[in-house]
Amino acid sequence: MTDIEIAKGVTLEPITEIAEKFGIASDEIEMYGKYKAKLPLSKISKTKAEQSNLILVSAISPTPAGEGKTTISIGLSEGLNRLGMKTTVVLREPSLGPVFGIKGGATGGGYSQVLPMEDINLHFTGDFAAIEKAHNLLAALIDNNIQSKINSLGLDARTISWKRVLDMNDRALRRIIVGLGGTTFGVPRETGFDITAASEIMAILCLADDLIDLKRRLGGIFIGYTFDRKPIFARDLKAEGAMTALLKDAIKPNLVQTIEGNPAIIHGGPFANIAQGTNSVIATRMGMSFSEYTVTEAGFGFDLGAEKFFDIKCQSAALSPKAVVLTTTIRALKYHGGVSLTNLTDENLEALTRGIPNLEKHVENIRLFGLPCVVAINRFATDTDEEVALLQREAKKLGVRVAVTEVWAKGGEGALELAKEVVELIETNGNGFTPLYDWNMDVPSKIATIATKIYGAEHVDYTAKAKNDLKKITNLGLGNLPVCIAKTQKSLSDNPKLLGRPKDFIITVREIEIAAGAGFLVPITGDIMRMPGLPAHPSSEQIDIDAEGNITGLF
Numbered sequence: 001m002t003d004i005e006i007a008k009g010v011t012l013e014p015i016t017e018i019a020e021k022f023g024i025a026s027d028e029i030e031m032y033g034k035y036k037a038k039l040p041l042s043k044i045s046k047t048k049a050e051q052s053n054l055i056l057v058s059a060i061s062p063t064p065a066g067e068g069k070t071t072i073s074i075g076l077s078e079g080l081n082r083l084g085m086k087t088t089v090v091l092r093e094p095s096l097g098p099v100f101g102i103k104g105g106a107t108g109g110g111y112s113q114v115l116p117m118e119d120i121n122l123h124f125t126g127d128f129a130a131i132e133k134a135h136n137l138l139a140a141l142i143d144n145n146i147q148s149k150i151n152s153l154g155l156d157a158r159t160i161s162w163k164r165v166l167d168m169n170d171r172a173l174r175r176i177i178v179g180l181g182g183t184t185f186g187v188p189r190e191t192g193f194d195i196t197a198a199s200e201i202m203a204i205l206c207l208a209d210d211l212i213d214l215k216r217r218l219g220g221i222f223i224g225y226t227f228d229r230k231p232i233f234a235r236d237l238k239a240e241g242a243m244t245a246l247l248k249d250a251i252k253p254n255l256v257q258t259i260e261g262n263p264a265i266i267h268g269g270p271f272a273n274i275a276q277g278t279n280s281v282i283a284t285r286m287g288m289s290f291s292e293y294t295v296t297e298a299g300f301g302f303d304l305g306a307e308k309f310f311d312i313k314c315q316s317a318a319l320s321p322k323a324v325v326l327t328t329t330i331r332a333l334k335y336h337g338g339v340s341l342t343n344l345t346d347e348n349l350e351a352l353t354r355g356i357p358n359l360e361k362h363v364e365n366i367r368l369f370g371l372p373c374v375v376a377i378n379r380f381a382t383d384t385d386e387e388v389a390l391l392q393r394e395a396k397k398l399g400v401r402v403a404v405t406e407v408w409a410k411g412g413e414g415a416l417e418l419a420k421e422v423v424e425l426i427e428t429n430g431n432g433f434t435p436l437y438d439w440n441m442d443v444p445s446k447i448a449t450i451a452t453k454i455y456g457a458e459h460v461d462y463t464a465k466a467k468n469d470l471k472k473i474t475n476l477g478l479g480n481l482p483v484c485i486a487k488t489q490k491s492l493s494d495n496p497k498l499l500g501r502p503k504d505f506i507i508t509v510r511e512i513e514i515a516a517g518a519g520f521l522v523p524i525t526g527d528i529m530r531m532p533g534l535p536a537h538p539s540s541e542q543i544d545i546d547a548e549g550n551i552t553g554l555f
């Protein structure tokens with residue numbers, strides 16, 4: 001059965017019942033139909049949240065299909081609930097880019113899914129649309145001011161860094177020229193689109209405490225300079241009030257349910273390769289306010305989502321995670337051992353062994369944050385007993401707990417071993433979480449710390465533009481901000497072709513974007529693009545809908 005067929009076979013509980021199970025009265029939620037709701041920020045309790053055990057689910061370097069972090073996160077929460085531990089899974093909202101592109105949705109899979117999956121994977125509750133409108137309102141205000149004769153700020157159009165966003169993989173929009181056509185069409189200038197998940201507003205939504213903090217951060221968005229080199233921010237265009245008004249509902253986290261009828265919270269966007277890729281502080285705190293265990297995820301491999309989760313989100317919100325679950329698959333390790341994507345289902349013990357160094361490096365990286373880890377072997381039907389046994393042996397040699405999980409095939413039942421390992425791990429380990437670096441370090445040292453310690457780079461090179469960006473950052477007094485490195489997810493390096501555990505490589509920073517509102521800097525490495533493109537055969541070709549509104553081919 002496909003994911004959507006399994007999902008359609010489930011009788012959903014009314015979201016009012018899920019809210020009651022979560023701990024919020026049904027008359028306190030804002031319904032979006034029978035099976036979705038938004039939760040009031042007033043229900044967050046920072047003191048209660050501190051009592052919850054926060055677990056991060058990460059992964060080794062993934063194949064393009066992904067290795068099962070979201071599936072494992074959901075399955076683990078089902079398993080912990082089966083053991084009587086009140087648990088909530090907190091996830092990120094899928095982007096339409098991958099939905100219609102290569103990867104597909106982000107609501108888990110098999111018997112570990114969050115539902116209603118069609119809604120969640122398509123328009124959900126409109127948060128992405130609201131983020132797009134707020135982002136593009138600011139873009140329109142900028143171009144309006146540039147061409148204004150009465151209240152122009154004197155913006156130098158060549159210095160404007162703020163683009164537009166669209167939640168679609170559309171490479172044709174990466175670089176555009178606006179304002180063509182003469183005086184009634186504005187002032188011509190180069191700009192472009194990023195995908196919505198990469199919007200600074202998404203990051204602001206994910207890091208904001210509440211509406212007032214959201215508005216403050218939105219006002220702090222750096223736009224560019226005037227002709228006499230005065231830095232201009234969104235507040236100089238009086239934009240933050242309207243932008244916040246557009247986000248008044250998007251700031252509230254979304255409540256849905258798992259296949260086994262447990263609460264799940266979804267809020268904030270994905271893509272830890274071009275954005276921070278964690279869900280929101282608000283959603284995480286909401287889950288933690290009502291749960292003994294809170295299971296959350298961060299995008300792509302540990303080198304990307306987890307590093308950003310720890311060094312940006314946890315530091316920013318004073319969250320103290322207790323353990324890491326490292327999602328590991330035989331298929332990904334064979335891929336890192338040199339097997340092509342088309343042959344990953346064939347047994348290959350030699351390639352699996354050659355791929356182990358990638359797992360080893362991610363386990364070493366987890367230790368740098370002072371956290372205990374369980375390697376969760378996410379078993380696929382094509383994995384042979386010999387392959388599983390070999391991986392169990394090799395993983396145990398790394399000195400970590402190992403659990404074979406079958407959450408895709410069996411839901412929570414397939415996560416009972418993992419759940420028990422996680423509980424024991426948390427009970428026997430103190431709270432040793434320590435971030436990788438101090439935000440007050442200088443920017444090149446912060447970048448070098450991540451590049452050498454987490455990626456394994458020999459050193460970091462900067463292009464002339466990146467060096468100029470460093471000067472800009474210093475002049476703006478923003479050198480104490482953390483860094484959110486944009487890098488390919490395919491490799492620990494910035495070269496997608498270097499698989500396994502590459503060594504003696506250099507990370508090249510080509511430019512550094514400033515996200516002054518979100519409160520971080522974005523060093524962009526290699527050739528990574530913040531507007532992905534569609535593949536030759538997009539997933540959209542398989543999607544259809546019948547006269548009764550039944551969607552097929554979503555995954």
Ligand SMILES: Nc1ncnc2c1ncn2[C@@H]1O[C@H](COP(=O)(O)OP(=O)(O)O)[C@@H](O)[C@H]1O
Nearest residue numbers: 065066067068069070071108109378379380408
């Ligand atoms: N054990 C498994 N067997 C079969 N398919 C799986 C398994 N685990 C995950 N998948 C599928 O792989 C894809 C990626 O899973 P997902 O949880 O989204 O990964 P990630 O969050 O790491 O990107 C999904 O389509 C999911 O249904």
Ligand SMILES: O=COP(=O)(O)O
Nearest residue numbers: 270271272277299300
């Ligand atoms: O940021 C990307 O998230 P996934 O790894 O879940 O696709």
Ligand SMILES: [Mg+2]
Nearest residue numbers: 066069070106
């Ligand atoms: Mg995912």
